[in-house]
Amino acid sequence: MRFLTAGESHGPELTAIIEGVPSQLPLTEEDINEHLARRQKGYGRGRRMQIEKDKVRITSGVRHGKTTGAPITLHIENKDWTHWTKIMGVEPLSEEEEQEVKRKITRPRPGHADLNGAIKYRHRDMRNVLERSSARETTARVAVGAVAQKLLKAFNINLCGHVLEIGDVVSAQPHFTSVGGLKEVTESSEVRCADKDASEKMKRAIDEAKENGDSIGGIVEVIAENVPVGLGSFVHYDRKLDGKIAQSVLSINAFKGVEIGLGFEAARMKGSQVHDEIAYEEGRGFYRKSNRLGGFEGGMTNGMPVVVHGAMKPIPTLYKPLQSVDIDTKEPFTASIERSDSCAVPAAAVVCEAAVAWELADAFLDKFGSDTMDDIKKHYEDYVQEARRF
Numbered sequence: 001m002r003f004l005t006a007g008e009s010h011g012p013e014l015t016a017i018i019e020g021v022p023s024q025l026p027l028t029e030e031d032i033n034e035h036l037a038r039r040q041k042g043y044g045r046g047r048r049m050q051i052e053k054d055k056v057r058i059t060s061g062v063r064h065g066k067t068t069g070a071p072i073t074l075h076i077e078n079k080d081w082t083h084w085t086k087i088m089g090v091e092p093l094s095e096e097e098e099q100e101v102k103r104k105i106t107r108p109r110p111g112h113a114d115l116n117g118a119i120k121y122r123h124r125d126m127r128n129v130l131e132r133s134s135a136r137e138t139t140a141r142v143a144v145g146a147v148a149q150k151l152l153k154a155f156n157i158n159l160c161g162h163v164l165e166i167g168d169v170v171s172a173q174p175h176f177t178s179v180g181g182l183k184e185v186t187e188s189s190e191v192r193c194a195d196k197d198a199s200e201k202m203k204r205a206i207d208e209a210k211e212n213g214d215s216i217g218g219i220v221e222v223i224a225e226n227v228p229v230g231l232g233s234f235v236h237y238d239r240k241l242d243g244k245i246a247q248s249v250l251s252i253n254a255f256k257g258v259e260i261g262l263g264f265e266a267a268r269m270k271g272s273q274v275h276d277e278i279a280y281e282e283g284r285g286f287y288r289k290s291n292r293l294g295g296f297e298g299g300m301t302n303g304m305p306v307v308v309h310g311a312m313k314p315i316p317t318l319y320k321p322l323q324s325v326d327i328d329t330k331e332p333f334t335a336s337i338e339r340s341d342s343c344a345v346p347a348a349a350v351v352c353e354a355a356v357a358w359e360l361a362d363a364f365l366d367k368f369g370s371d372t373m374d375d376i377k378k379h380y381e382d383y384v385q386e387a388r389r390f
């Protein structure tokens, strides 16, 4: 499968085209809207989230509730667009209009894409950078991930993204019996954290950052269960699925770190404390006695739950000024204030879930074929039985 997204933060809409989804997969707009709504929730977001009511419109690749195998086109309207029609218009402006909307952005925010993007594309108005570098794009990625999740769910593969840390507040590791249970708990929490005490502390940490004109980051975890052994491959660098997941997670706006299983902690431990012992049980087949490696060995899934962590830096746009330099006057200034989130870690957990879902679904189709759900199901069931008997 592959996908492209397009659209600016304050343009009319976000669009995604997905190619390679098999035919006969049941899919409705509501399947996607559910995830779009989840991404919009979460403590610490700014005023923009009160304006947007993200809903998808499917205009191709689905007929009467099922995919056809043709490219799927998804559209999500930006409600805020009505306030930006002049500033974001496609047609050239008259001189008068130009005067009216002339509010060039010349003051780059430390930590955002503004300055590098302006130099690279030679823009003297950094709006041309911020519009596309904005994490508004993650709406499209979540929509695409929702399609991937629908496919995985047909094979009982379930995912959940949740918050482990915000600032210096750390959640006790969740004790979940199933991703379903974890999902329920985290969806009812404003910070999407399964630890009730930590959730309250996280909210206070967000409030405190906001009161101080500051922002705050955190760590999210995505767990996927019932993933079959053998997705991805060891034979070539760009077929290693853990590597693909890492790329996908790091490409989410503001994500600066990714771990599979113990991740960085494994580097500080002895081999005997890290590697998961192998066991065998009639009917179940091979399994690991623990899951410190997060479901991966040799770039392939090993049948244990996939566990991915992503670290999000604090949001760059700050009410508390940081120093920067105007690209026109070359004068130093302290950053101008724009509307902004103070913490988007709970929302980012949903984005991270979508990123992992996409990579798993893509690897799944690589292994089991990609034309029609019936063929894939046959192939999958044969393989799972074989693997159990191996």
Ligand SMILES: Cc1cc2nc3c(=O)[nH]c(=O)nc-3n(C[C@H](O)[C@H](O)[C@H](O)COP(=O)(O)O)c2cc1C
Pocket (backbone or CB within 6 Å): 046, 111, 112, 113, 133, 134, 135, 138, 252, 253, 254, 255, 315, 316, 317, 339, 340, 341, 342, 344, 347, 348, 351
């Ligand atoms: C869900 C989400 C919401 C975000 N909201 C904001 C925001 O309101 N203001 C901001 O400056 N950055 C926000 N960011 C982060 C920026 O988009 C990101 O830092 C920027 O694109 C630069 O990319 P980089 O941090 O990956 O280098 C958000 C990120 C995510 C994932």
Ligand SMILES: C=C(O[C@@H]1CC(C(=O)O)=C[C@@H](OP(=O)(O)O)[C@H]1O)C(=O)O
Pocket (backbone or CB within 6 Å): 009, 046, 047, 048, 049, 052, 133, 134, 135, 136, 138, 139, 253, 338, 339, 340, 341
């Ligand atoms: C719009 C979203 O996030 C935006 C991401 C973002 C950024 O710079 O990344 C800046 C803010 O945009 P605005 O300046 O319009 O308030 C966020 O609201 C969204 O998540 O849907």
